[in-house]
Structure formats: structure tokens, C-alpha cells
Amino acid sequence: MGAYLVKRFLLMFPTLLGVALVTFLLIRVIPGDVVELRYSGDRGAVSQEVIDQERARIGLDQPVWKQLGTWLIGMAKLDFGTSMWTGAPIWDEIRLRFALSLQVAIMATIVAVLLALPLGVLAALKQDTWIDYAVRIFSIAGLAVPSFWLGIMFILVLLIVFKWLPPMVYTPFWVDPWANMQQLIWPALAVGYRYSAVATRMTRSAMLEVLREDYIRTARAKGLWQSLLLRRHALKNAMLPVMTVVGVEFAFLIGGLVVTEQVFNLNGLGLLFVQAVSHRDYTLIQALVMLVAGIFIVMNFLLDVAFAWLDPRVRYA
Amino acid sequence: MPAPLLSVVSLVTQFSTRSGIVKAVDGVSWDVEAGETVALVGESGCGKSASALSVMRLIAEPAGRIVSGQVLFKGRDLLALSAEQMRRVRGREIGMIFQEPMTSLNPVLSVGRQLTEGLEIHLGMTPGAARARALELLGMVGIPDAERRLKQYPHQFSGGMRQRMMIAMALSCDPALILADEPTTALDVTSQAQILELMKSLSQKLGVAMLIITHNLGVVARYADRVNVMYAGKIIERASARELYANPRHPYTEGLLRSVPRLDEPRRARLAPIEGQPPDLTRLPRGCSFAPRCRWREDRCEREAPALAALRGEWHMSACWQAERLGEAVTQ
Numbered sequence: 181m182g183a184y185l186v187k188r189f190l191l192m193f194p195t196l197l198g199v200a201l202v203t204f205l206l207i208r209v210i211p212g213d214v215v216e217l218r219y220s221g222d223r224g225a226v227s228q229e230v231i232d233q234e235r236a237r238i239g240l241d242q243p244v245w246k247q248l249g250t251w252l253i254g255m256a257k258l259d260f261g262t263s264m265w266t267g268a269p270i271w272d273e274i275r276l277r278f279a280l281s282l283q284v285a286i287m288a289t290i291v292a293v294l295l296a297l298p299l300g301v302l303a304a305l306k307q308d309t310w311i312d313y314a315v316r317i318f319s320i321a322g323l324a325v326p327s328f329w330l331g332i333m334f335i336l337v338l339l340i341v342f343k344w345l346p347p348m349v350y351t352p353f354w355v356d357p358w359a360n361m362q363q364l365i366w367p368a369l370a371v372g373y374r375y376s377a378v379a380t381r382m383t384r385s386a387m388l389e390v391l392r393e394d395y396i397r398t399a400r401a402k403g404l405w406q407s408l409l410l411r412r413h414a415l416k417n418a419m420l421p422v423m424t425v426v427g428v429e430f431a432f433l434i435g436g437l438v439v440t441e442q443v444f445n446l447n448g449l450g451l452l453f454v455q456a457v458s459h460r461d462y463t464l465i466q467a468l469v470m471l472v473a474g475i476f477i478v479m480n481f482l483l484d485v486a487f488a489w490l491d492p493r494v495r496y497a
Numbered sequence: 498m499p500a501p502l503l504s505v506v507s508l509v510t511q512f513s514t515r516s517g518i519v520k521a522v523d524g525v526s527w528d529v530e531a532g533e534t535v536a537l538v539g540e541s542g543c544g545k546s547a548s549a550l551s552v553m554r555l556i557a558e559p560a561g562r563i564v565s566g567q568v569l570f571k572g573r574d575l576l577a578l579s580a581e582q583m584r585r586v587r588g589r590e591i592g593m594i595f596q597e598p599m600t601s602l603n604p605v606l607s608v609g610r611q612l613t614e615g616l617e618i619h620l621g622m623t624p625g626a627a628r629a630r631a632l633e634l635l636g637m638v639g640i641p642d643a644e645r646r647l648k649q650y651p652h653q654f655s656g657g658m659r660q661r662m663m664i665a666m667a668l669s670c671d672p673a674l675i676l677a678d679e680p681t682t683a684l685d686v687t688s689q690a691q692i693l694e695l696m697k698s699l700s701q702k703l704g705v706a707m708l709i710i711t712h713n714l715g716v717v718a719r720y721a722d723r724v725n726v727m728y729a730g731k732i733i734e735r736a737s738a739r740e741l742y743a744n745p746r747h748p749y750t751e752g753l754l755r756s757v758p759r760l761d762e763p764r765r766a767r768l769a770p771i772e773g774q775p776p777d778l779t780r781l782p783r784g785c786s787f788a789p790r791c792r793w794r795e796d797r798c799e800r801e802a803p804a805l806a807a808l809r810g811e812w813h814m815s816a817c818w819q820a821e822r823l824g825e826a827v828t829q
Contacts, residue, residue: 308559392557393600394595394597394600394601395600395601395602395603395604397555397595397601398593398595398601398602398603398663398666400587401553401555401587401588401592401593401595402615402618402666403584403585403586403588403618403619404584404588404615404618405584408618412606412610413603413606416605416606417603417604490605491604492604492607492650493604493650493652496650496652496653
């Protein structure tokens with residue numbers, strides 16, 4: 181088990197390097213760079229000389245392999261450099277937005293798991309009864325309804341029925357948890373609902389599959405209590421695929437909530453992503469992609485650790 | 498004569514499938530006396546496993562359903578018990594061993610956990626006491642190095658070892674009866690013999706009654722006191738193992754016996770298979786279910802289904818119109 185985890189851990193680094201190379205090269209394929217975009221408003225009033233000077237200042241006049249080298253070395257030292265657009269250190273640009281996106285993702289995950297596990301298990305146990313149908317309609321609806329639309333509905337209902345609006349300015353959790361929650365619980369619910377729909381369906385189908393297994397029949401033949409049978413014998417097996425879905429979805433939420441962030445006026449990573457791309461802010465795009473990719477990769481690593489912990493066949497393989 | 502330990506009376510179990518209702522168990526009665534070993538023999542799909550699962554009320558619902566009948570265990574009708582009362586019977590008073598040792602143990606729980614949970618639940622043992630008992634049980638079923646083995650997981654056990662585990666689990670709470678559903682079918686021949694010997698010796702030592710379900714007549718001959726032969730959801734012949742071999746009184750039993758290879762016959766002799774296919778249980782013929790495949794068939798067999806009836810002067814029952822004629826032919 182130890183050797184397996186070490187190997188799995190070390191494997192994260194070549195993966196990250198691959199992501200870095202692909203990102204670095206692909207964004208340079210997009211036409212236009214940050215300098216052109218910045219001066220394009222002036223319609224040729226800026227001389228080529230000024231543009232060249234600006235490129236040299238940012239380092240875009242260097243050969244591509246050299247830019248790549250500089251960036252990789254910086255990253256190895258955990259230094260992402262400065263934004264090509266604003267000139268501010270990238271870590272300062274990302275920090276608060278990352279905290280916000282991470283918090284929404286964590287809260288949405290909690291919402292999703294709290295909904296998905298009981299509902300999925302219940303639907304599987306009551307397969308083809310009205311309870312099962314109700315759960316399935318609830319989860320299909322979650323897949324069909326876009327989170328941002330649900331978010332708009334939340335806001336409208338809060339405003340029209342309760343005459344109250346969630347705060348529109350972000351307060352970090354460690355400054356004022358209560359104000360922070362008042363704002364972030366709504367996007368977490370809106371996103372968590374769709375997320376729970378995916379997880380509920382996975383829980384239901386995994387449970388249905390596990391409940392048909394021979395070892396469940398053995399457990400029943402032993403005269404176990406229903407609750408113990410479900411917890412110890414069924415859920416532990418059914419959790420493996422559900423964890424995968426939850427983990428991957430969580431990583432997606434970190435950078436993927438562009439529209440929902442707009443609805444709730446949240447300044448998260450999703451919006452920053454869009455801005456970075458439209459400004460051709462190479463260093464910021466690279467940093468964001470690496471951040472999200474890093475979270476995916478770490479998440480996958482953690483999933484593998486959890487699998488090894490839950491499933492002895494993985495542990496001793 | 499005291500009432501038998503287990504008495505199945507006119508049990509009917511059905512499954513609804515796409516092609517119609519399958520009468521897997523169609524009005525079957527049999528019993529098991531305390532301490533004896535009874536076999537339920539028949540080919541795949543004849544309803545022998547469904548009978549055992551019905552006793553435990555483990556028929557997969559809602560497709561499967563026990564329609565009628567009684568399962569009297571120590572005088573109580575198990576079919577009339579509440580779910581909670583039935584749970585106390587399972588594992589505590591009746592243990593069960595399944596066919597597939599590879600899939601019947603939970604892959605993510607240690608063997609020790611799976612062995613001790615029944616002890617903790619039914620006998621209220623502390624984890625320490627349950628562990629001590631588990632070690633003792635592993636010794637009884639011949640698993641060496643028990644201390645280390647308890648911590649291991651099913652995938653680290655061979656098929657034969659897993660089936661020993663299943664036996665240990667079934668015996669753990671000192672049940673009065675063990676239902677063994679094809680306990681050796683999935684094992685290689687050497688393990689088969691070892692497992693059967695183990696079950697035989699343990700059942701004698703502990704005085705546990707056993708129902709062995711099998712399609713293997715060799716198993717029956719050696720290990721069972723009495724035999725019930727099932728065909729298409731019905732019992733078609735019943736006798737002591739010795740009597741059944743010497744004097745089969747149903748063409749199906751006779752066919753089964755002739756299809757088993759024997760060491761004491763010349764090798765040139767060809768095996769005689771039973772011609773034809775097992776019947777479609779959704780569309781059973783009006784008369785005897787075996788009639789379409791039977792060498793002894795007469796007009797009457799296709800019109801009327803024979804009931805299981807005692808043969809003259811013997812403790813031996815057969816559901817065949819030709820039982821007497823067959824008896825004469827076989828003994829000649």
C-alpha cells in the first residue's frame with residue numbers, strides 16, 4: 181500500500197508538467213497578444229516602436245522556449261509571476277477569488293452529499309415505488325435546470341416573498357462568518373442541487389447494483405439488522421463510484437461557475453478566467469489553468485487514496 | 498413420533514418474468530429431522546435453490562413471491578413471522594451456505610469482521626469474546642494460522658478456503674439446521690471432497706441437521722440420509738439414499754443415475770444422457786412434466802399428473818404412474 185501511494189503521488193508531477201506544456205503552447209496559438217489588445221483601442225495611433233517596447237517590457241519578445249523556461253522555473257519556486265494585464269502579482273489576483281470559489285465548491289459539495297446519499301439509498305431500496313419515482317424526478321429536474329436560472333429564482337423568491345436580498349458584497353468567512361454565509365449559501369444551494377442530482381443518480385444505481393450482489397444475500401442470511409446491512413455491507417461498496425463523481429465534480433466547481441458567479445455578483449475564479457482569456461493575459465491564464473488542473477490532479481490522488489482505504493483489493497494489488 | 502425439525506408443507510413459490518409466471522416451487526413438501534442430512538437433488542432450474550431460499554424468506558422480491566404453503570421450523574410457521582422475528586431465525590437458528598464462495602463474501606470487509614458480526618448480533622458477544630469464538634471456528638473448519646487469517650480479506654483466500662469461511666459463518670451461532678445450496682459446485686474436485694467431508698463430520702459432531710442442495714448424485718450417495726429428487730418445481734421421488742440408488746422408481750431418477758460415470762463399469766460403456774430439454778416452467782404440460790422426455794411414457798402420463806405416492810410396503814415415494822412397472826424392470 182505504501183509503495184502504491186508513493187508511486188501514485190510521484191505520478192502527479194509529470195501530469196502537471198504535461199498540463200503546463202499544453203497550456204503554455206495552446207494559448208499562444210490564439211491570435212493577438214496582450215499588448216495588441218491593450219493598444220487596439222487607439223487604432224494605429226500607437227507606433228510599432230511603442231508596441232515593441234511594451235512587448236520587450238513584458239518579456240514577449242523572448243523566444244518561446246525561453247519564456248517557457250522562465251515560467252517553469254518560477255512555478256517550481258511557487259512563483260506565478262505578475263499579470264500581463266494589470267502588472268499585479270498573480271497570487272494577489274487569485275487569492276481572494278480562490279478562497280471564494282473554494283468555499284462555494286465545498287458548501288455545494290456538502291449540500292450535494294447531504295441530499296444525494298439519503299435520497300439515492302432510499303430510491304434504491306424502494307425501487308419502482310412512488311418514492312423512487314419522486315427521487316428520480318427530483319434528480320432529473322436537477323440535471324435539466326441550469327444552476328444560474330435556479331439562482332435567479334432564489335433571488336426573485338427572496339426578494340418578492342421575503343422582501344430580503346442576500347448581501348451583494350463579499351465578506352471573507354474569517355471576517356464575518358454570518359454575513360459570509362448569508363451571501364454564499366444561495367449559490368451553494370443552486371449549484372449543489374444540480375451536483376446532488378448527479379450524485380443521487382450515481383448513488384441509486386450503485387446501490388441497486390450492490391444490493392443484488394451475492395454477499396448482500398449472505399449478510400441477510402446471517403440475520404443482520406437492516407441498518408447495519410446497509411451501512412456496513414452495501415454502502416461501503418456503493419460509495420466507490422459515488423466518490424469518483426463527487427470528487428471530479430468538486431474540482432470542476434472551482435473554476436467552472438462562470439455564469440452562476442455573475443448571477444450572485446460573486447468575484448470568483450470563473451469570472452477571472454473569462455477576463456484573463458479575453459485580455460490574452462498569458463501569465464494569468466497559465467496560473468489559473470495550473471491551479472484548476474492541480475486541484476483535479478490532487479483530487480484524483482485523494483480519490484485513489486480513499487479507494488485504497490475502502491477497498492482492500494486495491495490496497496493489496 | 499416427534500414433529501420434524503423443519504417441515505415444508507405444500508410450498509408454492511413463483512417468479513414473475515417477462516415470459517410469464519414461473520412456478521419455481523410448485524406445491525412441494527419435505528422435512529428434515531433433527532440431526533439428519535437430507536438432500537434435494539435435481540438439474541438447474543428445477544426449484545431446489547428456490548425451495549431453500551423460501552425457507553429463509555430470502556426470495557428476491559418483488560419478482561419472486563412465496564404464494565402459499567407453510568414452513569414449520571420447531572413448530573413455528575416461518576412464513577407467518579414478522580420481519581424482525583424472521584431476522585432472529587436467520588443465522589441464529591438456521592445457517593446458510595451458498596454456491597459461489599467467490600462472490601458470497603463481502604470484498605471490502607475483513608474475514609474476521611464478517612465472521613464475528615453474527616456472534617455480536619445474535620449472541621450479544623463482546624468483540625473480544627466474538628474474536629475468541631471466531632478463532633475457535635476457524636480451527637474447526639480447518640483454516641490454519643487463524644490469527645493472521647482473521648485480518649485478511651476474501652480475495653486473499655482460495656475458493657475452498659472461502660467456502661470453509663462460509664461454513665464457519667453458518668455454524669457460528671450454533672444453529673439447529675444448515676441449508677447448503679450447492680456448496681461445492683464452484684470448487685475443484687479435491688476441494689469438493691474436502692468440503693463435503695468437513696460438513697459431514699461437523700454436522701455429526703455438532704448434531705446439526707443439514708439440507709444439501711446439489712445436482713451431483715455422487716454427493717448424495719455419500720453424505721445424505723434421505724433424498725428428495727426434484728423436477729420442474731415438484732418432488733418426484735423420495736427415498737433413503739441407499740434405497741434410491743438400488744431401486745429408483747421414477748424414470749427421471751433412473752435417467753440421472755445412468756448419466757453418472759461409474760468407475761466399476763467398463764470404460765467402453767457410453768453414458769446415457771436424459772434426452773430432451775428441461776421443461777419451460779411458464780408452460781408446463783397438463784400431465785406429468787417429465788412425460789415429453791420419458792422412455793416409459795403412456796397416454797395417461799400426458800393427461801394426468803401423477804401425485805407423489807408411497808410405494809407398496811416401502812418407505813419410498815414416487816410420482817410416476819409407472820413406478821411399479823419400473824421397479825420390476827430395474828430389479829430384474
